[in-house]
Amino acid sequence: MSAPTQRAVILGGNRIPFARSNKQYAKATNLDMLTSAIDGLVARFGLAGENIGEVAGGAVLKHSKDFNLTREAVLGSALSPTTPAFDLGQACATGLEAVVSLNNKINAGQIESGIASGVDSASDAPIVVNDSMREILLELTRAKTMVQKAKIASQIRPAYLAPQAPSTGEPRTGLSMGEHQAITTAEWAITRQAQDELAVASHRNLAAAWESGFFDDLTTPYLGVSRDTNMRADSSMESLAKLNPVFGKKLSAEATMTAGNSTPLTDGASSVLLGSEDWAAEHGFTPLARLVDAEAAAVDFVDGAEGLLMAPAYAVPRLLARNGLTFDDFDVFEIHEAFASTVLSHMAAWESEEFCKEKAGLDKALGTIDRDKLNPLGSSLAAGHPFAATGGRIVASTAKHLKTTGKKRSLVSICAAGGQGLTAIVEAV
Numbered sequence: 001m002s003a004p005t006q007r008a009v010i011l012g013g014n015r016i017p018f019a020r021s022n023k024q025y026a027k028a029t030n031l032d033m034l035t036s037a038i039d040g041l042v043a044r045f046g047l048a049g050e051n052i053g054e055v056a057g058g059a060v061l062k063h064s065k066d067f068n069l070t071r072e073a074v075l076g077s078a079l080s081p082t083t084p085a086f087d088l089g090q091a092c093a094t095g096l097e098a099v100v101s102l103n104n105k106i107n108a109g110q111i112e113s114g115i116a117s118g119v120d121s122a123s124d125a126p127i128v129v130n131d132s133m134r135e136i137l138l139e140l141t142r143a144k145t146m147v148q149k150a151k152i153a154s155q156i157r158p159a160y161l162a163p164q165a166p167s168t169g170e171p172r173t174g175l176s177m178g179e180h181q182a183i184t185t186a187e188w189a190i191t192r193q194a195q196d197e198l199a200v201a202s203h204r205n206l207a208a209a210w211e212s213g214f215f216d217d218l219t220t221p222y223l224g225v226s227r228d229t230n231m232r233a234d235s236s237m238e239s240l241a242k243l244n245p246v247f248g249k250k251l252s253a254e255a256t257m258t259a260g261n262s263t264p265l266t267d268g269a270s271s272v273l274l275g276s277e278d279w280a281a282e283h284g285f286t287p288l289a290r291l292v293d294a295e296a297a298a299v300d301f302v303d304g305a306e307g308l309l310m311a312p313a314y315a316v317p318r319l320l321a322r323n324g325l326t327f328d329d330f331d332v333f334e335i336h337e338a339f340a341s342t343v344l345s346h347m348a349a350w351e352s353e354e355f356c357k358e359k360a361g362l363d364k365a366l367g368t369i370d371r372d373k374l375n376p377l378g379s380s381l382a383a384g385h386p387f388a389a390t391g392g393r394i395v396a397s398t399a400k401h402l403k404t405t406g407k408k409r410s411l412v413s414i415c416a417a418g419g420q421g422l423t424a425i426v427e428a429v
């Protein structure tokens with residue numbers, strides 16, 4: 001198989017600061033936030049009125065009226081209305097999938113430029129009526145006379161009025177992401193201390209990046225918010241130690257996962273500008289980095305054969321093998337912090353000879369990740385995790401980080417609901 005032509009480059013990104021759900025952005029819709037994230041990028045790169053090759057995006061929690069949320073955002077933005085756009089979905093990896101999709105289209109010569117985006121709002125989550133109520137409401141829309149409508153409406157029972165709120169539960173198991181991860185946490189014997197240390201590092205690194213002005217050309221203030229509201233610069237082991245466990249309490253009296261070492265429910269949106277090298281040169285844009293390859297994996301979590309969020313542990317060895325790379329070839333590891341213990345269980349798996357030989361098909365352990373290279377700009381524990389927006393946050397940040405520090409290569413890894421994971425290699429240009 002010959003290598004694809006590498007024409008696509010990452011040029012920059014823009015996101016709105018992420019906010020804890022039901023707080024500052026409680027009244028904003030997914031569409032409002034996505035449009036703002038795209039418009040901020042358009043303004044920063046002077047693309048108003050331009051026809052971009054394609055805009056890709058999505059949201060995990062979408063309303064049924066959102067046929068094509070990304071296209072609606074384009075129509076509401078300053079981009080040319082003749083810019084095509086499409087929604088895609090890969091749960092928490094949606095934002096990264098959008099980058100991979102447009103990157104590959106540019107490399108294939110199908111488009112010259114693209115904006116990868118993503119948004120999610122747990123505040124604007126769709127509330128769905130139950131099945132019986134849905135049938136009655138659909139029948140009502142078909143009724144022609146008042147008598148017919150009254151007859152159908154008379155079938156409504158009080159119990160039908162209870163809405164089905166969205167949840168972070170896996171449809172096939174009914175367990176929440178947190179409860180699934182608690183099983184994995186116990187399996188890999190990840191300690192509370194290790195989880196809290198990772199959380200403190202995430203807050204510390206994110207706060208330092210904001211303080212240094214790193215995000216000044218990667219974010220646009222929104223609804224009066226100018227920094228990620230979940231971030232706690234003063235986060236400490238002492239303050240985290242005070243929090244009670246929230247997940248895994250039924251599994252063990254010594255449950256370790258708390259609100260401090262789990263991602264909070266978050267609202268936010270992100271966007272990333274990609275273009276061919278020629279398109280970038282024509283517009284006078286300086287490339288930051290390049291996405292050189294990506295690998296997805298899925299695990300069989302339903303019968304408990306593998307942990308729900310463990311797919312990246314399988315994708316990364318395959319990605320590295322295909323590219324002839326080892327951990328030593330990476331300067332940065334951007335591993336999405338769904339929960340602190342998710343990152344720690346992936347790392348434990350890569351350090352385990354047994355896992356790597358028996359499950360990942362390697363002849364030895366993949367190795368240890370240098371902690372100084374892990375999430376140097378903070379990650380989802382501190383920034384929050386508006387599901388489909390996380391990939392864009394990570395790709396734009398790591399691309400700029402490589403460019404500004406002179407580092408060469410970053411490994412991006414995002415676990416997703418449904419037992420899936422998407423990973424990618426980003427290299428400086």
Ligand SMILES: CC(=O)SCCNC(=O)CCNC(=O)[C@H](O)C(C)(C)COP(=O)(O)OP(=O)(O)OC[C@H]1O[C@@H](n2cnc3c(N)ncnc32)[C@H](O)[C@@H]1OP(=O)(O)O
Pocket residue numbers: 092168177178199232235236239240243246258259260261262263264265309337338339385415416417
């Ligand atoms: C593929 C994937 O990404 S899977 C992941 C998908 N995402 C999820 O599943 C979301 C998981 N998170 C959640 O469900 C929720 O955020 C929970 C259950 C963990 C916590 O929810 P809540 O209890 O509402 O959180 P809340 O913000 O009130 O925090 C609880 C307490 O911890 C405190 N706290 C939270 N973080 C910290 C911290 N870093 N340092 C100190 N205290 C903290 C809060 O101040 C609060 O204290 P208070 O009760 O005195 O006010």
